[in-house]
Amino acid sequence: MSSQSDATSLSLLQRARSNDQDAWDQIVHLYGPLVQRWCKRVGMREDDIADVFQESFHAVSNHLDGFKPAKAVGSFRSWLRTIVRTKIADHFRKVNEQPVGRGGSTDQMRLANVADPLADDCAEDESEENALVVQRAMELIESEFSAKNWQAFKLVALEGYSAVEIAQQLNVQPQAVRQANYRIRRRLRAVLQDLMEPTDSDFE
Amino acid sequence: MARYVSGNLAEMEADRLVRHLDSCNDCQRQIDDMSRRADSLVAAIRRPVAPARDSQELARLIAKAKGARSEENTPALTSDNKVEPVALDQFVACLSKSGLSNADEIAECVRELAPTSSIEFANQLLAVGKLTLLQARALLRGRWRQLVLGNYAVLEMLGQGGMSRVYRARHLQTKREVCIKLLHPKGPRTSEHKERFAREVRTIASLEHPNIVVAHDSGQSESIPYLVMELLDxxxxxxxxxxxxxxxxxxxxxxxxxxxxxxxxxxxxxxxxxxxxxxxxxxxxxxxxxxxxxxxxxxxxxxxxxxxxxxxxxxxxxxxxxxxxxxxxxxxxxxxxxxxxxxxxxxxxxxxxxxxxxxxxxxxxxxxxxxxxxxxxxxxxxxxxxxxxxxxxxxxxxxxxxxxxxxxxxxxxxxxxxxxxxxxxxxxxxxxxxxxxxxxxxxxxxxxxxxxxxxxxxxxIPAPAHRPAHRPVRPASKRQEFRVPKPVLYWSCVGAGALACVVLLFVAVTSFFPEIAGTVGLSNSPRAVIVVASDGFRVSHYQAVTKALNDRAIPFVTASTRSGDAKADDGTRIKVDLTIDDYTPRSSDGVIVCGGSVHELKNTDLVDRSLKGGATVLGVGSEGFAPLYSQYHLAFKESGVEWDKKLPGGEMIQAGNGYITKACDEGGVPTMVDHVFGELVSK
Structure with a gap:
């Protein structure tokens, strides 16, 4: 039974590149919080964040055709970070050039202090960012599954209950719990292709 | 198995594994064991994420960025060989006529951008977001009509069906984005079609349900009707x-x-x-x-x-x-x-x-x-x-x-x-x-x-071997006169457009009164329901009504408080087709209440129910009808609503989802029946 067609085996990026608006929307939904977070980390104001945010996604959209994801996990995220970093730098440069800058000197100082505000993440940052994107992915797909399946999945994945325990609690067959877990994780991985290893070797 | 647990296994293999699991407790245990441990995905899921404090701001940013893709894809306009673009001055004139921008704004753009051709100007306006591609293309062809519908600027086409096109549009003042459905410009455009579309627009506007798309507004542009609805993501x-x-x-x-x-x-x-x-x-x-x-x-x-x-x-x-x-x-x-x-x-x-x-x-x-x-x-x-x-x-x-x-x-x-x-x-x-x-x-x-x-x-579809020999109540020649009823024209003057309107025609209700479906002819046609008291109704009223209906070949049924027969004031007995309690009003109904012993009807909620169901209620003989509808009249008086006095021989007003008339006398029956059933019956 195929509950996901070829569409999901193509990555979101491929689909967005072929002008699939849904895929683009999903990309923005998934990575928007990350972009916002990066902007905040360098201490930008809300108005400026809004500009950089839009400019960044404009740039992603413009250069999507040229972006060739490397085999490495997270290559899209790295690319996105590069773009955002550039846009942030552009922004501060513009502020600098303005004779009477909006907020002038503090912004200049910020730029000086944060030479590369988004230098490569440490591992801790990266896993936190992953969690952020995974959470967005869960929001994205939740409506595709029944409440019961979703609950079963969360009890397995979040709480670590066993299929048999959950089955009793939800009054379903244990296999239904396993299947819910499988389907939802599979779907999540499809959405999160960029962040997840293609095959998970944790148990092997 | 590990790949099944982590969601990496292909569907087909998963199906095979599931079949195996059915009979293998050992594997079930192993799988359950694995699934409790965290792989990289689950680790990310379990990691707490601080809730965003400014989720609204984020939502706004994201909504805007989603639009970026479609804008980025906007190709620059080039002169295509098929249609020569209009000259710059004509382009400016069209832009001005369209209502998309005012003259000052356009003049300012021309000054600042100093375009040398219409195409250049269009591309400049595209770039600064003053025009959308749809707007620019139309203007370059010298078309400016219907780029603004009512208070809405049409932005882009979202899709088209057989009869209509759907556009994304933005309110000129409030900037709210909506979805507009416009009757297909190439579709049939007789007055009948437009009238029917308009009536349907009112029908949808009257429906309010969380699972039905919300209609905001409707109108006509260049005499083509359109419907404004919520824009859905x-x-x-x-x-x-x-x-x-x-x-x-x-x-x-x-x-x-x-x-x-x-x-x-x-x-x-x-x-x-x-x-x-x-x-x-x-x-x-x-x-x-x-x-x-x-x-x-x-x-x-x-x-x-x-x-x-x-x-x-x-x-x-x-x-x-x-x-x-x-x-x-x-x-x-x-x-x-x-x-x-x-x-x-x-x-x-x-x-x-x-x-x-x-x-x-x-x-x-x-x-x-x-x-x-x-x-x-x-x-x-x-x-x-x-x-x-x-x-x-x-x-x-x-x-x-x-x-x-x-x-x-x-x-x-x-x-x-x-x-x-x-x-x-x-x-x-x-x-x-x-x-x-x-x-x-x-x-x-x-x-x-x-x-x-x-x-x-x-x-x-091959015709069935035989057809039931139903006698057509409506003579064949009458069928040819089946037309869209006119009252809508009057009534649209009365009621606000967004309110429900009586839909007289083509409400298919085959299931409606199965017991009489065989005898009233077109089951989905307008129908009269004559309401009489079970004892003592005015025979003269009843006769005036049935004559008017028969003359116009309008099928009718008779309803009363009791089944069986109803007795008129002169002792005449008529057959009752259904009881008032069993009657389910439809918007295609004209409910005609005859005078005489109407006190009997007062205890029923006939008028309320009929109006709720969208029917039109006509009373004959004020002495009987008045008590039934007085509450409506009082309500109208208080709210200052005027009766529609344009109707010769009677007055009608919107009430509930339907309409109610002032009571008419026997002589006024034919005129009022015409109003209720409209052009359908006029020669």
Whole structure:
């Protein structure tokens, strides 16, 4: 039974590149919080964040055709970070050039202090960012599954209950719990292709 | 197994593994063990994420960025060889006439941008976001009409159907973005069509349900009607399934249930959708289903009156071929035979598509698929999609039974069973699928309605071996005069456009009074319901009314407080067709209350119910009628609403979902009947 067609085996990026608006929307939904977070980390104001945010996604959209994801996990995220970093730098440069800058000197100082505000993440940052994107992915797909399946999945994945325990609690067959877990994780991985290893070797 | 737990296993292998798990406790234990441990995905899920404090701001940013892609894709305009763009001054003139910008703004743009050609100017305006591609293209062709509809600037086309086009638009002042449906400029544009579209617009505007798309406004532009609706983010179910494949059964049922609830409500308001299909069920971003095209669909797919030869369900009325895949057998024969149960059938076909990813019947040609609805056995859902419970299969089969009488008889019944399915309970079926059910035309209420089948339909669907010999109440010549009623014209002056309007024509209600369907002629035509007291009604009123109705060949039934006979003030007895309590008002009804012993009727909620149901209530003889409607009159007085005094011989006003008249005397009956039933009956 195929509950996901070829569409999901193509990555979101491929689909967005072929002008699939849904895929683009999903990309923005998934990575928007990350972009916002990066902007905040360098201490930008809300108005400026809004500009950089839009400019960044404009740039992603413009250069999507040229972006060739490397085999490495997270290559899209790295690319996105590069773009955002550039846009942030552009922004501060513009502020600098303005004779009477909006907020002038503090912004200049910020730029000086944060030479590369988004230098490569440490591992801790990266896993936190992953969690952020995974959470967005869960929001994205939740409506595709029944409440019961979703609950079963969360009890397995979040709480670590066993299929048999959950089955009793939800009054379903244990296999239904396993299947819910499988389907939802599979779907999540499809959405999160960029962040997840293609095959998970944790148990092997 | 590890790949199954982590969600990495391909579906087919997973199916194999699941079969193995059925019989292997050891593997079950191993899998359960693994799934509790965290892989990289689960680790990310378990990691707490600080809730965003400014989620609204983020949502705003994201919504805007989503639009970036479509804007980025906007190609620069170039002069194409087919159409020579207009000159710059003409382009500016068109822009000014369009109402998209005011003269000052345009002058300023010209000054600042200093364009040398219309194309250059258009590209400049595109770049600064002053124009959209649609607007720029139209203006370059010298077209400026309908770039602004009412208070809305048309931004881009979202799609088009057979009869209409759908646009994204923005309110000029409030900047709210909406969706506008405009009658297809190339579609039929007789005054009848427009009038019917306008009436349907009012119908949808009167429907208010969480699962029905919200209508904000409506209007006419260049005498072409349009409908303003909420702009939804999401995807219709046809697109969703096309992109993601068949839905999980639970989701499919949930979506169908929401649609069924919407239709249950619409049906209670006398509105039949007639074009239910996955494309018309929209899943918004919050997981809510919105039924689209409600009311308009009736217009889109309805058979034209018989005096317009050549129109059929499938051809010029613009019904798209795709719809054929979801059409009920009786509706395929004659759209006017569609009733509430036809929507149930179409929803069943939709459920099939959601679960299986393709339509119930496939056939090379449109005809083959049409015939299949009538003749092919219902496919075995469980065989097409593993994991379909026998309960789902039963519900599906009952939805798509060939003969309406074998289906669920109402959306309410269906809603109840779908809710049981979702709760995981078995619906208490007292229903067995009929063995080799064969669809018979006779099963549909009135074979006379098929008299004007066009050649195309006849060719597609062989006529039944015999037809019931129903006597047409309406002489054939009268049928030719079947027209759109005129009262709408008067009434639109009375009521605000957005309020419900009496829909006199083409409300298909085949199921409506099964006991009389055979005798009142066109079951979906306007109908009069004469209401009399069971003892002591004025015979002169009754005679004036029946004469007026008979003269106009309007079918009628007589209702009273009791069944059996009703006695007039002179002792005459007449047969009562139904009791007032059994009467379910429809918007196609004219309810005519005769005077005499009306106190008997006071204890019924006849007037309330009729108006709620969208019917028009006409009283004959003020001494009897007044007490029944005085509350309405008082309410009108208080709210300062004026009676419509333009009607010669009577006055009418909007009340509830319908209309109510002031009482008329016997002499005024013919005039008021004409008002109530409109042009339909005028010579």
């Amino acid at each position: 999401g995807s219709d179910l046809a697109k969703l399934v096309a992109a993601k494949g068949p839905l999980p059964p639970d989701s499919a049922i949930r979506y169908v249930l929401q649609a069924a609830k919407a239709l249950e409500y619409a049906h209670s308001r006398g509105v039949i959708h007639r074009d239910i299909k996955p494309h018309n069920l929209f899943l918004d971003d919050t997981g809510k289903i919105k039924v689209l095209d409600l009311g308009l669909a009736r217009f889109d797919s309805v058979l034209q009156p018989s005096n317009e030869p050549g129109f059929s369900t499938m051809t010029k009325t613009g019904m798209v071929v795709g719809t054929v895949d979801y059409i009920a057998p009786e509706q395929a024969v004659d759209a006017r035979d569609a009733d509430y149960r036809s929507d149930i059938y179409s929803l069943g076909c939709t459920l099939h598509y959601l679960l299986v990813g393709r339509t119930v019947f496939s056939g090379e040609t449109l005809m083959a698929r049409l015939v299949a609805h009538r003749e092919e056995p219902i496919p075995n859902l469980a065989a097409l999609r593993p994991g379909i419970s026998p309960e789902i299969k039963s519900v599906f089969e009952r939805m798509v039974a060939k003969c309406p009488t074998n289906r669920y008889q109402s959306m309410t019944e269906l809603v109840a069973d779908l809710e049981l399915l979702l709760a995981g309970d078995s619906p208490a079926f007292d229903w067995e699928p009929p063995v080799q059910e064969i669809y018979e035309l006779e099963a549909v209420a009135d074979a006379e309605t098929h008299a004007d089948l066009n050649a195309l339909t006849l060719a597609a």
